[in-house]
């Protein structure tokens with residue numbers, strides 16, 4: 001393990017240098033809240049934030065993404081033939097992503113990047129991106145990452161982890177991708193790791209101790225899926241839900257999409273847009289039948305998918321990293337922590 | 349607020365025990381500051397869940413649409429006006445309802461308060477007319493009037509217009525409020541500026557439809573944005589499609605919107621969606637002297653025709 005000390009005085013200059021070899025993305029304040037955006041020349045990431053309102057998943061997996069293009073103009077060669085869209089695949093780096101959000105990409109990877117199927121858009125975007133994390137020294141009251149498989153200093157999914165030490169950052173090198181980035185910026189890679197490592201460890205323990213919120217998932221795996229599906233509490237859980245797209249759109253681990261063709265004049269695109277299991281249209285069949293026609297069925301689907309089906313299918317934890325966004329932003333205060341506990345203790 | 353809560357629980361318990369209703373729809377305490385959760389109580393023993401405070405901004409008329417049960421419903425001024433609209437539009441029947449009227453003192457603006465603090469808000473408590481916001485190492489006290497939702501600050505119908513029993517004495521209605529100052533400001537803009545203004549307003553919209561779904565008026569089985577044959581509106585985050593959604597939704601609410609603010613409260617991005625609906629609310633008032641949901645005896649102006657209707661098409 002190597003740790004590099006970055007003096008904040010030359011942070012801006014080195015980031016500027018980094019922009020020569022990477023397209024940089026980072027948190028910036030847009031109106032009232034932070035959002036991940038491309039950092040233009042002279043623009044710095046603003047680390048004075050808890051977490052962004054929307055997760056950074058859109059950097060790898062945009063809400064609306066062009067997949068293919070076509071022309072309907074019969075006078076053109078290759079009309080009516082779908083062709084690949086040119087996308088910029090040059091290296092990118094996300095500076096200041098929170099550890100939970102980086103870990104979320106690993107959960108999503110199990111869906112988009114498997115031995116049998118590779119989603120070319122997601123995989124290409126993911127592989128060309130370097131993730132520079134920012135450890136959370138001050139987690140929020142709604143963060144429950146430590147009981148959702150990661151934590152405020154969690155490293156998996158990151159290439160580098162930055163720890164804010166007031167006048168400097170420590171950058172902990174996690175992968176060779178991370179090391180390459182440090183070199184490209186011209187940050188010296190030879191710091192004595194031991195004392196820094198100790199300091200980081202203490203900070204990590206302090207941050208973890210500040211997390212007051214948690215879920216219990218220990219019994220979910222052994223529950224019979226159909227029992228949970230038929231549990232009587234779903235009607236009550238779902239009552240307030242207005243079936244909007246908020247919880248799924250803000251979630252770093254929700255991955256569903258819908259494919260659409262759009263034509264303007266003679267030129268068209270095939271694109272995919274985020275979709276949400278909370279929308280009635282999500283499961284509407286061509287016949288008019290809808291297997292999830294009620295509010296309750298859709299709410300149940302979201303929680304069962306995240307907390308039970310995902311676990312059943314991959315045997316690798318839940319499909320949630322505990323970022324707390326859905327709790328903070330649900331317009332009617334449906335709280336995944338409460339639902340998870342109901343599920344975990346059901347039938348005891 | 350304690351008096352309100354006791355009374356709401358007392359009425360609810362009685363209704364459930366006497367079998368007058370199958371359920372009571374109200375609010376229970378939320379798990380994060382400035383949020384309560386709409387809830388349903390069926391067992392008289394559970395009425396203790398019901399609460400009332402300045403975080404009950406979601407419109408409960410939205411939870412009545414097409415229900416078949418006998419329902420006790422907690423209704424502040426605007427909810428009651430949307431219940432009237434529901435009754436007129438046959439979305440529920442009067443004899444199914446027992447309306448527990450709540451004379452309202454306004455709801456606090458969670459978006460505004462959140463944006464006032466760079467530090468995390470851990471707790472927001474309410475003491476008669478004072479709102480106390482606390483974080484790890486700070487506390488700030490506001491007069492409630494300073495942090496009301498914008499629609500509540502200009503509300504002139506805080507008392508329920510229809511009810512079976514009241515949870516408290518009627519409150520004094522606000523007088524001499526200028527309801528349309530913001531609309532006039534936008535009306536006065538030259539076309540191009542207006543266009544830019546709306547584009548900026550909507551630039552953060554993620555098309556989650558929380559605004560539409562929180563609205564008691566938006567009960568169409570299939571909303572026009574969800575139609576696929578034909579598909580009226582594109583599905584991406586293209587700004588024209590987003591604008592189309594908002595403009596058309598506002599028109600669909602004309603003459604029906606009570607300015608309850610549920611849409612704006614629900615929006616996860618803090619977008620001021622009322623700027624659209626309110627213009628039409630103002631037009632209905634100015635053209636027809638109409639305020640939605642005030643009486644069961646009159647049809648809304650846009651579903652009736654009178655020879656002397658003003659000619660507003662210019």
Ligand code: SF4
Pocket residue numbers: 240241242243244245246247248278329330331332333334558
């Ligand atoms: S749980 Fe909340 S955020 Fe999710 S669909 Fe329901 S109302 Fe919207």
Ligand code: SF4
Pocket residue numbers: 247250251252253254306319320321322323324325326327336
């Ligand atoms: S389910 Fe909620 S808490 Fe979990 S990762 Fe998604 S948004 Fe975050």
Ligand code: SF4
Pocket residue numbers: 405424425426427452453454455499500501503504505506507607608609
């Ligand atoms: S609009 Fe009026 S009745 Fe409705 S919550 Fe605000 S103050 Fe109360």
Ligand code: SF4
Pocket residue numbers: 552553554555556557558559560614615616617618619621
């Ligand atoms: S709730 Fe807000 S973000 Fe969602 S569709 Fe409405 S305006 Fe857009």
